[in-house]
Amino acid sequence: MTVLRHAFALYAVRELSRFTSAFAREREGSSLDAGLRSIREACLATLGMEFDTLTRFDAKSVVGLFAAPEQARVLARLVDERARLMVQHGQLAAGLDDSVYAGQLLACSRQRFGVPRDTRAAELMQREVGEPSVLV
Numbered sequence: 001m002t003v004l005r006h007a008f009a010l011y012a013v014r015e016l017s018r019f020t021s022a023f024a025r026e027r028e029g030s031s032l033d034a035g036l037r038s039i040r041e042a043c044l045a046t047l048g049m050e051f052d053t054l055t056r057f058d059a060k061s062v063v064g065l066f067a068a069p070e071q072a073r074v075l076a077r078l079v080d081e082r083a084r085l086m087v088q089h090g091q092l093a094a095g096l097d098d099s100v101y102a103g104q105l106l107a108c109s110r111q112r113f114g115v116p117r118d119t120r121a122a123e124l125m126q127r128e129v130g131e132p133s134v135l136v
Contacts, residue, residue, distance in 0.1 A: 032085065032086075032089045032091075035085040035089075036082065036085065039051060039078055039081055039082050039085070040052065042078060043075070043078050046074050046078075047071060047074060047075065049065075051078060054075060055079065055101065058104075059101060059104035059105045059107070059108045060104075060108045060111075060112075062075065062105065062108075063105060063108040063109050063112050064112065066109075068113075068121070069109045069112075069113040069117050069118045069120075069121035070121045070124060070125070072105055072106070072108070072109035072112075072113075072118075072121075073106070073109065073118075073121045073122060073124075073125045074125075075105055076102045076103075076105040076106050076109070077102075077125065077129065079098050079101050079102040079105065080098070080099065080102040082098050083095045083096070083097075083098030083099045083102065086098060106118075109121070
């Protein structure tokens with residue numbers, strides 16, 4: 001069962017890597033709605049869950065749903081992407097709220113899964129997905 005969970009988490013990370021270049025394009029050249037749609041699609045493809053539903057709950061409850069720290073990291077990356085999108089479109093308060101929530105997801109992941117497992121998840125994310133693109 002553990003191997004299956006790890007395979008699913010790895011699949012989620014690799015699926016996220018397919019969406020990362022699209023996020024940068026959406027942030028730069030498209031409407032806010034198109035960018036949000038892209039984030040929702042990525043969440044459904046990577047985690048199999050609705051983005052808007054997940055982000056309605058507190059970070060500790062959401063991380064409690066996940067079987068692996070990689071899943072929490074994927075959601076944190078998607079929330080961070082939404083924060084960047086909001087800032088790009090002038091919605092600074094919403095962007096700040098999302099940045100705080102992404103940080104809470106990461107902290108809860110470390111608390112739930114332990115620092116060593118979460119660190120391995122962070123390394124996997126960086127290797128497969130890369131660093132988030134910088135806001136200009």
